Amino acid sequence: MSSKDKGFMEAFKQLGKEKGIAPEILFDAIEAALISAYKRNFSSAQNVRVSLDRVTGEFHVYARKTIIEVVENDIVEMSLAQARQINAGYEIDDIIEIEVTPADFGRIAAQTAKQVVVQRVREAERGIIYEEFSNRESDILTGIVQRTEAKNVFIDLGKAEAILTPSEQIPFEQYNHGDRLKSYIIEVKKTSKGPQILVSRTHPGLLKRLFELEVPEIHDGIVEIKSVAREPGMRSKIAVFSKDEDIDPVGSCVGHKGMRVQSIVDELKGEKIDIVKWNADPGKYIANALSPAKVVSVDANEEEKISKVVVPDYQLSLAIGKEGQNARLAAKLTGWKIDIKSETQAAGQIAATPEVSPVEAEKDLSVEAK
Incomplete structure (x- = not known):
């Protein structure tokens, strides 16, 4: 590559700068390209090194030979006697370099360099993009x-x-x-x-991140999202909590006239979202999770994480939800098995709907939430 290729080198430097790629990566790519081009077009057997001037783009190709006593392959070896004719300081096992730059190598070198450097630039760009998105x-x-x-x-x-x-x-x-x-x-x-x-x-994390973006109190850590349960495209429940008693976590998520939650509903194309208040007391938390249904009582067995819930007769279908959806989401949100009975059923010990466990709730989803 002659001095007239200085512009060629500057163009690649500028390209590297624009793509955020260190110039040395490009130089290494060019040198690797020149070695490959030399071996392919002139001598595949030789062990060569290419020296590339970082400013002018001029290059030199050197054949590298090992100095030994008796030469068996003069392509990669040189005798000690021959080496000392060049420099008396050489010893056995030293490496001697002899310039072998072909006179007509410039055109081939330029073409090869362009091809390989463009490929390296693409690879580096892909690596940068991968790092950006993997994070x-x-x-x-x-x-x-x-x-x-x-x-x-x-x-x-x-x-x-x-x-x-x-x-x-x-x-x-x-x-x-x-x-x-x-x-x-x-x-x-x-x-x-x-x-x-x-x-x-469909991932529950999408709903969580949408609330984090839409609700400043969540973004700032004033309100915390404790749990999310989704049946994507249909209905979701989200449990929120605030250590600050002056902050209403549910109200913060709903927003003035429901504007905050409505923007999330719109993004999810009409998916209904129940926002409930998390509570350390399992009974209160389960009651909240069954919202909008009203709950009379919750008997929670903390050891087995099974709860028996009693609701007013007229609230039974609401508590269970269409095709059991409300009960499934509440079970998934809380991590508790929930057995719902009306007051009449509870008083007469009449069999009610089967209890719903978080695992069963997951299995019943029409679309698996990842």
Whole structure:
């Protein structure tokens, strides 16, 4: 590479700067490219080193030979006597370098350097993007829906593309080209084609992060999210708590005229959200979790984490919910088995609906919440 290629080197330096890649990475790539090009076009058997001037782009190719007593292969070896004709200070096992730069090597070198450096730049860019997004696992991001292939939705994140697989999509939710969409990063994989970013719209973490973004009291740590339970696209429950008695954790999440929670409902395309107050007392917590139903009493067995709940007769269907949804979500939210009876059933010991456990609640979900 002659001095006229100084502009070529400066262009790569500038490229590296723009992409946030250290210049030395590019220089190493060029040197590696020149070694490969020399061996491919001139002498594959030689052991060579390339010296590349970081300013001018000029290069020199050196054949490296080991100094020994008796030469068996003069391509990679040199006798001590020959070496001492060059420099009397050489000893056995020293490495001697002899310049072998071909006169017509410039064009081949430039072409090869361009190809390899561009590849290295791409690899470095992919590495930077991978690091950026791998550090954001369990975080929320906003992207633009680009296309749908084999039911997978591809979302443009600017620097990268995320994949929303069918299992992570909210049932019946439509994803149209150009839609702005918030999603939750569940995994970032490193592949030969760059980082593969897997996102979810069904993960409970999405709901949690949406509240953290929408409610300043949660972001600042004044209000804490204790638990989240979702049946994606249908209904969710979230339990919140504040150590500050002057702060209403539920009211903080609901917002003035319900504006805070409504923005989250809108983002989740109408998913209903029950916000309940967490309590260290299991009985009070379970009663709150069954909201909007009113509870008469809760008998909690803390050792087995089984609770027997009594509700007014007219509240039984509300407490259980459509197809058992309210009871399932409450069981999942609290981590307790919940057996619900009406006052009449409790008084007469009439068999009521089967108890719902958190595990059973999970199994009954029409869409598995990751």
